[in-house]
Amino acid sequence: MNMRRMLFIVIPLLFILNNAVSFFVFQSGRTVQQSYNMMLDRVLLYKQIDEKTRENLRAINVHIMDRSPGSLKEFENQRAELKALQTSLSAQQPVASVELAVRSYRHMLATFISQEKSVMDALNSRTPLAYASSYADAETTAGFIREEAYQLIDQELSYYQPFYRKILVQTDVMNHWGIAVFAANTVISLVFAYWISLRITKPIQGLVRTAEQISEGNLEATPPPMGVHDEFRTLSEAFRQMQENLKLLIQKEKEGLEKDRLVKELELAVLQNQINPHFLFNSLNVLSKLALIEGAEKTSDLTVSLSNLLRYNLRQLDRPVPLRDEVEHAREYFIIQQARFRERIRFETEIEEAGLDVLVPVLTLQPILENVFVHAIEGMEEGAVIKLAVQCKPDETWVSISDNGAGMSGEIRDSLLHYDEASPKNADGKSGHSTGLGTRNVFKRLELFYDRKDLVRIESAPGAGTTVILRIPVRGKEENHVSPVDRG
Template sequence: MNMRKMLFIVIPLLFILNNAVSFFIFQSGRTVQQSYNMMLDRVLLYKQIEEKTRDNLRAINVYIMDRDNSSLGTYQTKSDELKELRSSLSAQTAISSTELMVRSYRHMLDTFMLQEADIIKALSSRTPLAYAASYGEAETTASFIQEEAYQLIDQELSYYQPFYRKIFVQTEVMNHWGVAVFILNTVLSVVLAYWISLRITRPIQELVRTAKQISDGNLQVAPPQMSAHSEFRILAESFDHMQENLRLLIQTEKESLEKDRLVKELELEVLQNQINPHFLFNSLNVLSKLALIEGAEKTSDLTVSMSNLLRYNLRKLDQPVPLRDEVEHAKEYFVIQQARFRERIRFVTEIDEAGLDVLVPVLTLQPLIENVFVHAIEGMEEGAVIKLAVSCHGDETWVAISDNGAGMNEQIRESLLHYDREEPVRKESGYGGQGHSTGLGTRNVFRRLELFYDKKDMVDIQSEPGKGTTVLIRIPAAGKGDGYVSPINRGR
């Protein structure tokens, strides 16, 4: 039996048992009360009749002495009250032992009321003392009524005495039973509560011990065994599945770590065969000075630009820089590219100095300009124009990079804007040169901007095939101060 069914059975049973004992005790008390009320009503009725009989005699006596209407009215009122008591006596059900006495009592009341009527009638006649005989008889009847009332009261008390004694005994027994049932219910409730709590807490404690062993690294511990009808069986089975999943996850993680270790070793071997970037940076500085000494100023300037570009690229990718540094870096990059393209390209800038103090992730502009060279204007023989514009618009700084190159279709534009997708954008007609793919470096810039400012929809692209492209970045003018930029690999 599971916990739910057990609670549905035990709790209603205890409730019904308590209510049954309470009902029997209540019913016993109610029976005693009803019997007592019936007896008391008859006793009080006998007493009231006896008193009202004497009141009637006194009222007649007053009327005999006064002979006025006020005394007569008083008598008639008391006579009516006696008649009402007589009717109440007739409505009462007498006990078997007093039935004859009650019948005789009613007859005496009827006789007394007739004698009273004879007294009133005799007082109306002109014969003196005509009422005396009737008055004497009424007094005698009243005394009989009084004696009969006392006897009836004694009979009632005698009749109900053993009955009440029996009821009291039964009530006492029921009280003892009530106390016993109360104690039994209390003991049963404590025992059942303890048993139910064990049924609940023991599986939980076993599961807690199993969880602690798993947290300590013991994945081979067996889960606690639960009854087939226990609600905790599902939880135990979930623990078993969790252990199995953890074992598989750890095995997979070990394999992944081993692969990463092998890759790192391979990268280390490759790195050992590469030229040290700082050595290359120092060598470029030496070449620049040598070219300047030999009179090759353009070569010296180009070498200096390459050195500055390399030095800028050696910065940490997780540190923000002012937009001013990014613009200067973009100009250095253009100087190097112009040495390759010469008069085929022209670099135009429209810079609002007020917007250059905002902080941006390092290497934000150069990858976008690089994509312009690779995918937009590389195939143009002449007239290529790249424009870099920085302007202030309210609480934002706008950075726009425009070109008059090949442009792109809507599919490529949407894919570049939805940079949360993983698949690269392949070369389409009218955008890019032969042998290139597009979208990886651009996506990296867009993603780092989103992480840096914790804001979406900062970038917009306007482009049509054959009509050039404009990339617009809306930067919050307040910047981000000490913001953190995840060092994402900026592959292209």
């Protein structure tokens, strides 16, 4: 459950609980108030009826004395008000204990009203003092009404007294319950507030600690585990993904630095051999021309090949070259080596022209060929064969260099493929005649250049020769002159 949904549930529940307690207490008080109002209304009504009957008697006396229209009108008003009170009394629902008394009280009030009418009718007759008997009856009835009103008030109060005591006890209990519920609600609110704040602050504190550790250089620090599916778990996963991306970026930066280091080492190795290159080129050209003049054509060709080989080795090393240039450079290198080994070796090529346009790092094939001469066929007296093949695959160009030399053991093959830690010695542990580049350097440069680790395969066994296969991605065709340092 996420934090937003939790707040939407907890806060309304607390609000409803508070309102329910408040409404219950309010409703209890309202019930008491309604009962009290009903009783008070009946008591006041009894009191008003008693007063109004006496006012009606006074109005009759006034009219008997002056017989004026004003006194008659005043009597009619008083009589109308008394009838209104009679109607209110009829609408009241008395309690069971005073129902008979209320009914008698109604009859007495009706008798008084009819006696008033009799008095007024007697006043309008021609018989003197005919009203006296009716007035005396009305006055007696008014006295009964007064006494009955007092008795009804006493009975109403007596009836409601235990009821009110019970209500007061219940109200007191409800007040205690209200206080208890309020205290419990306060405690629950504080617990929920602490729990919710803990759910918010604890994950944030864990992420802050992890961020501080990462800022101090500890990239292996992991965010605290989040047990529920909420916003903080999403934030923790995003934080962990950012951490992985940071590691990846740092790894790529290290690889870029490694590329720079390899290129600088390569340039340094070449610069160590670059002793006044213009003087060497001029000297080789002079030797070539001199050999040609003296009729030594092979010597002239060998000198030209050496000049081309030296010029290729001194070119800019941080620029990729087409595979075609590497193949031509390999041929020049073989011409020089054949002058040394003569008929003991044979160089074969099987080239598909469509595969020569891919880009490769400069000086990719020569170190592998040099390793073949030094470690594979140097001890062979005759019949040595080195084959260079280029084959086109759907998404790759395969370059294979094979020989029928001494081969190598699985341990040596693995040491060549696992080139993370470069060795100052050659694959077999012996120092050899090398340019200093090394096959491991070539494999590492290929990996950094194409950002892949599955580009090299070595097939070999002791006494069965060796085949080195390079898998060059075809995408190199579209990236003309892109520095390997910038790739990744």
